[in-house]
Amino acid sequence: MSARLRTAALTALVLLAQSQIADAHIVNARLGDFYAGALHPLLTLQDMLVLVALGVLAGSLGAASGRWLVVVFPLGLCAGLGLAVAASIAPVPPVVDAATILLLGLLLAASLRIPVALLCAIAFALGMMRGAANAGELVPQTDRLLYAAGLACAGYVTITLVMAVALTFRRPDTEPVSSWRGIALRAIGGWVAAVGLMMAGLSFAT
Numbered sequence: 001m002s003a004r005l006r007t008a009a010l011t012a013l014v015l016l017a018q019s020q021i022a023d024a025h026i027v028n029a030r031l032g033d034f035y036a037g038a039l040h041p042l043l044t045l046q047d048m049l050v051l052v053a054l055g056v057l058a059g060s061l062g063a064a065s066g067r068w069l070v071v072v073f074p075l076g077l078c079a080g081l082g083l084a085v086a087a088s089i090a091p092v093p094p095v096v097d098a099a100t101i102l103l104l105g106l107l108l109a110a111s112l113r114i115p116v117a118l119l120c121a122i123a124f125a126l127g128m129m130r131g132a133a134n135a136g137e138l139v140p141q142t143d144r145l146l147y148a149a150g151l152a153c154a155g156y157v158t159i160t161l162v163m164a165v166a167l168t169f170r171r172p173d174t175e176p177v178s179s180w181r182g183i184a185l186r187a188i189g190g191w192v193a194a195v196g197l198m199m200a201g202l203s204f205a206t
Contacts, residue, residue, distance in 0.1 A: 033144075033147045034143075034146040034147070034150040035150060036137065036142070036150065037148060037150025037151040037154070038150035040134055040137055040151070041151060041155065041158075044134075046097045046101065046130070046199075047130055047134070049104075049192060050100065051155060051159055052162055052192075053105060053188075053189070053192045054159050054162075055159040055162025055165075055166065056162060056185060056188055056189070057104065057107060057189075058070060058159060058162075059162065059163040059166020059169075059170060060111065060166060060170065060182070060186075061116075063163075066167075067163075068116055069119060069120065069159065070159050070163060072120045072123045072124050072127070073123045073126065073155050073159060074127065074155040074159075075127065075152075076125065076126065076127020076130075077127045077130060077148075077151050078131060078148050078151070079124075079128050079131060080128030080131025080132040080134075081132065081134060081147075082131075082148070083131075084131065084132035084135035085144060089132050089135075092132060092133050095203040095204065097133070097199065097203075098196050098197070099196070100129060100196075101192060101193075101195060101196030101199060102193050102196030102197055103196075104126070104193075105191070105192030105196055106193050107122075108185065108186065108189025108193075109189030109190045110189075111182070111189075131151065134151055166185060169181055169184075170182060170185060
């Protein structure tokens with residue numbers, strides 16, 4: 001081994017011996033809790049079904065009415081999360097999750113002209129239920145404010161994007177609800193309702 005190679009190897013050993021555990025900046029900044037709150041609902045079947053169904057429902061109502069659901073649901077998520085943390089509420093039973101998904105699917109499939117205030121109340125209640133369900137992922141070290149912010153952002157962004165796609169697909173300004181595009185959105189509601197019905201059956205079976 002040449003002298004230059006021995007010197008390089010010795011230098012590398014000295015540097016490795018003096019190295020310490022490195023913390024990523026995201027850990028020091030506690031932003032990991034934000035991403036945990038944002039990713040958890042996107043990786044849970046019940047949350048994703050509710051988000052997609054609400055987004056399609058908001059798009060089927062039109063931009064003027066649907067945008068209220070986009071705002072109300074994230075507020076419900078934060079309220080449900082805070083209530084679950086403060087009152088130590090037990091997780092929502094699976095049959096209740098299935099019932100909410102079934103309800104959303106039926107509302108979308110029926111294409112009823114429900115008052116916006118009632119739909120906002122339903123969206124807020126659903127948000128509280130999903131927020132309380134996501135509280136089960138909290139640990140004592142979790143920054144609850146960042147987790148809640150991530151959860152609300154995930155709900156807002158997902159519903160907004162799905163609503164925008166539904167509005168673009170449906171073309172409410174140029175085509176009636178009875179067009180094939182409106183029927184396709186109602187068919188999505190039927191599929192969501194079928195999934196909710198299957199989930200209810202599995203919850204009773206177990």
